[in-house]
Amino acid sequence: MIDIAELKEEFKRDIGLVDSIKRLNEVKHKWTSKTGILKNLSKKITSIPLEKRAEFGKLLNSLRDFVRGEIQEKEKVLKETQEREKIDFSLPGRKIVQGAIHPVTVVIYEIIEIFNSLGYSVAEGPEIEDDFHNFEALNIPPYHPARDAQDTFFVKGDRLLRTHTSPVQIRTMLARKPPIRIICPGKVYRRDNDLRHSPMFHQVEGLVVDKGIAFTHLKGTLLYFLRELFGKGINLRFRPSYFPFTEPSAEVDISCPFCEGSNVCKVCGGANWIEILGAGMVDPRVLRNCAINPDNYSGFAFGLGVDRIAMIKYSIPNIRILFDNDIDVLSQIN
Amino acid sequence: MLVLWSWVREFLPSLKVSPEEAADKLTMVGLNVEEVSKVENDWVFDIEVTANRGDVMSHLGVARELMAIYGLDSLQMPIVIESMDAPIDKELVFIEDRFGCRRYKAIVVRDIPSDKNCSLIAERLEKLGFSSVNPLVDISNYVMLEVGQPLHFFDIRKLSNEKVIVRRAKDGEKTVSLDEVERELNSNDLVIADKEKVIAIAGIIGSASSEVDEETSSIFIESAWFDPILIRRTSKKLNLKTEASARFEKGTDPAIVSYAARRAVYLIKKFLGGNISRRVFVVGENVSPPKMIYIDINNLNQFAGVEIEKEKVKTILGSLGFEVETSGNLLTVVPPTYRRFDVEEKADLYEEILRFVGFDNLPYELPAFPGKDAGDPPVIKIRKRARTYFKSVGFYEAINYSFVDPTFNEKYISLIEGEEVELVNPLSNNNSRMRKSLLPGLLQNLSYNVRRGKLFGTIFEIGNVYSWKKSKNLFTEVELCAAVAGGKRGTPWDKIRDLDFYWFKGVIEKFFTDFGIELDFEESNVKGFRQAAFIRIEGEIVGVIGELEVADKRVHFPVWGAEFMLQKILEYAKQISVVLPSKFPAITFDYTVQHPKGVQWREIESVIERYKSKYLNTFFLYDRYEGKGVPSGMVNTTIRFVYQSKEGSLSKKDIEELHTLLIEKLDSWRKV
């Protein structure tokens, strides 16, 4: 005898376990398909004794109705759930909270990394300096015309705000013997304030002192450095210049990496060259001031304004913007 | 400095190059031509003259460089008056300061007609940006621009006698100079005087009282050599830079003193007329003669990094006017009179040689260094970690000026001792003090951003603060890291947590725990804060945290601020050693204590610490709630307790008993 009640319980178990359309289809297949349980039961009706057929038919009908009803109900619920959990891939992702490092710092880190890879160390020194380290030791005696180019903020006595990071070179040379390979990043101060000059800005200077250092080494080092910083495609131009602490001295230009087509370039103004740093062979007077014998040692030094490089790199038109600390500007740096 | 191409060409009649090409060549030997512009049928070069090259501050100087560039044999010098039959008068000049003035040529010219002029000279001057004054003044400027020797003409009528004295000024002595400014002098200043008064501040500017004017018919021409440092010192002190002082302070050519005066007389006689009446040439102490400099070709080659032939070296130096004698690889070189101030030793000659070989003609060579230098200072790493950390938790790095408004230092706390450092010559009063805290600057950045519509600010800075200890005259710089935050970041959609104080504290704490450092917070009254606590590590105050006072009314939300000494992290950082978690399951209970709001978390903590059993692995604040359902003034604090042992599984029953004991203590403490 076929126990319809037991079958109903079995179906209840089956439908109870359904949590997806896929599972529901499995249940449908098991119960309502052409080869399913319900179909099989209808086929079996002929094997039922005549007197019980009517009752069996009734029970079967009620089971069929129940099964279909349950399946329909389940289908509806499942579709609703699916609808509800549907992802809208066009909705914006929630904001990821992340700040930014200042563009000037970003450039300083890039420079440090390049020179670290060449074996240079970072050296640092005070921002409030004295006349000796900032000027005299660098071959800029009192009343030297070169002092005009570095209009100085004075503190008390002979103290001043350093006008370049060169005093760090002096301190390093006084503190230890060659070989020396350092870069000196830091804040420097000059009494200038206009669209291109800020009374505080950032420099990175480099110094190498060793036996047998030649002018060609300076050229090779700067070519490597500037190509790492601005791209392999750039070329350099060395123009003779003057700094009291280097001899010979050069202004170094890079071929403009931003020139495109025939439009007048905003960065170089169509000159094709951008003045990027000052450099030279360490003046023997400076070596002597640091108790290093220029007959045995030679060296080179270079210095560049980081703020200007950050402005060039990030197309920032005005140096003030660097010190406004506007979140809408900073958030674009990554 | 402006230079007229046609004028330069007068010195080099055989030079056949375009002005653009010449400009380019000049730039590449170090006379940076910033601009070449066409003026009428001539060209004006704007040349940037470096501080060492006083010798090129004239058309003659520029012509000399071109002569060397193009390997020309000689210069065509301007015509001067050849025979001067006027008598020499030793009484005309008396040099009292023989150090300050080492050469002085004086020529007196009389009977100069006042109805003549010289348009050629005036035109040239005007093209070079000099306004034509009167024919005589124009001639003195013309000669200066031509050969680099500044001249001064006095009107003889206006002198008390026909004798000038070169002396130091008396302390407090005054004179009204040509620019109609009265200037007070002292004994550091060199002056030209007659018997009664100062008639010029030597080498800088003449006095109005002896000025040449339209009616001048007799003049006293001064051409002199003054000590560069003396001129510069006075020029700096008076804050007065003139065409003359710009040349004298760099060292003029002592050999051209007399020539320039005779050139002026030639031009006066040619264009205006007049008669030379008397003249004299007086010398003071010697202008130190050019030094002999020795260079070894081998050393030069090592310095340059390439071989440069001896003949080439000789040619370059020769074309620049240096006398060169060779013996084997050794060269003995004597600079010309006009280069003695910037060429003093070997390296200076190397520069002359290399700039004419061409820096761009030398190869590039990356030196191969063995190993590394000393290594970066350890703070570099800490700084970089701080930046990366604050960036990762949503802060933007600011860089502010180190000099601030005086009120900044007054109103805010400083973590460093000592007085503030004041600038002697600030750009303005609100930039006159070196900062003692980074917080006021960051607060200003926050206001700036709020004023531009930002609804929040999360800003940090790493930088120095400065102080001065009077007793030791010691300047101190301490590196701080500071952060401010406040407002509402993101939208409800973004589901970003509120920037409340406990979030901010979490930001600061996590930075330190990453270095294995635990912080203590000690509530204190701190200048510039509404409420604040000092941050301590192992008892030492290393920073401060709290709610800042905000003056800007537009900042409508509370602003949290913290500042700490970066160096302290180096001192206290510990190597983190991993604590292995227990392999056995943990049993957790949550319990809520209701207590007055004034009860501090640390009190609850200490009760638990005191009575906890050894199986309590950890406990922490699960949540705090006040509001509906909690009596006012009270707060519900929910604590989560985690029991776990490393030795084995704990039975729930045992733990329940232990935990109940702890809860009883907590409850009875609360009732006290």
Ligand SMILES: [Zn+2]
């Ligand atoms: Zn360009």
